[in-house]
Amino acid sequence: MIKHVFLTGAPGVGKTTLVQKACEALLSSSVGVEGFYTEEVRERGRRVGFDVVTVTGERGHLSRIRDGAAASHGRREYTVGQYVVDLPSFENLALPLFRNVGAADGGSRKVFIIDEIGKMELFSQSFIRAVRQTLDSSSYTILGTIPIPKGKPLGLVxxxxxxxxVKVFAVSKENRDTILQDILAALQESLKHAA
Structure with missing residues (x-):
């Protein structure tokens, strides 16, 4: 039985856009939705980093391009390529979203958005524990994104x-405009079985 739905695909193929469209459709059909997205931050047309944005619109830094002047002030620095991950900012915004997962509310099942489980987010051991707890929770269906396998495997991914x-949908340029209904059908099926 499918309990969770994840999207995978190349960077920039439209996974986050599909998650946002699915979230809008779920909210309009009165399904409870919690969680977060990862959005590109651009300045003058150039990507300078990523932010974490909650479903309710709160925003915090996930990463920024390394600034030559910025020192780590003795803290351990987490980097992915040219990006420095702002672990405290990510954890302060994302981790509280998981606080209700352990509590059985006896109400209807909710959808928890996790966009994404990737290299940057996986620097946080607390995030890894929270994702595992949510995967095993009886009150949440996860709609999330994971990267395509490339290089060294990421354990949690x-x-x-x-x-x-878990049902994994591979998103491509060819199917990204038509796959939304399949994603929503899988989510509805999961929610129906949980009810």
């Missing part, structure tokens, strides 16, 4: 990909 209760 491979764990998600290999779970029997």
């Amino acid at each position: 491979e764990e998600v990909r290999s779970r029997g209760d």
Whole structure:
């Protein structure tokens, strides 16, 4: 039985856009939605980093391009390519979203958005624990995104990909405009079985 739905695909193919469209459709059909997206931050047409944005619109830094003048002030610095990950900012915004996961509310099942489980987010051990707890929760269906396998496998990503209760949709330029209904159908099926 499918419990969670994840999207995978090349960077920039439209995974986050599909998650946002699915979220809008769920909210308009009165399904409870919580969680966060990852959005590009651009300045003068150039990508300078990523922000975490909650479903309710709160925003915080996830990463920024390394600024030569910025020193790490003795803190451990987490980097992915040219980006320096702002772990405290990410954890301060994302981790509180998971606080209700352990509590059984006896109400209807909710959809929890996790966009994305990627290299930057996986520097946080607390995030990894929270995702695992949500995957095992009986009150949440996750709609999330994971990167396509490339280079060294990411432990939690491979764990998600290999779970029997996870349906993974591969998003491509060819199907991104037509796959939304399939994603919503899988989510509705998951929510129906949970009810």
